Amino acid sequence: MEKIEHIGIAVRNIEIAKSIYTKLLSCKAYKTEEVEEEGVLTAFFLVGQTKIELLESKKEGSAIARFIEKRGEGIHHIAFEVDDIYNEMKRLKKEGFVLLNDTPKKGADNKLICFIHPKSANGVLIELCQEIK
Helix, strand or coil: CCEEEEEEEEEEHHHHHHHHHHHCCCCCCCCEEEHHHHEEHHHHHECCCCEEEEEECCCCCCHHHHHHHHHCEEEEEEEEEEECCHHHHHHHHHHEEEEEEEEEECCCCCEEEEEEHHHCCCCCCCEEEEEEC
C-alpha cells in the first residue's frame, strides 16, 4: 500500500456537506461524480496529498443509505492507493482478510476499487484503489 488515497465520509445532503467542507478546508470540491453502480453521488476535495470524498446515497438500500440509517453521517471508509490491485487482493486474501468483491470494480475518480470487510479490519471499512491507466 502506497498511501492513504482518501477518506470517505457518508452525508445525507452533498450540497450542504460541500458547503461545510469548503469552509472547513478553505477550498472547493474539485470534482462531483455519480457512480451509478454504487448508487452514490460523490464530491472530492484535495487536502495536501490526501483526498476527502463525500458520499450521498442516490438509491434506497445502497451501502451509503444503510450506513447512514444505522450510524448516521460520518466517516465511512479509509482508502489506500495500491500499485497492483489484483496482487494486493490476492495477498490480503492469503493473510485472511475478507474481501467484499472477488474482482476489482470501477469506482469514482478513475479508480479500480475493492473493499475489505470491516469485521476483518478491526471494524474499519478499507478500500483499495488503483488508478485506471
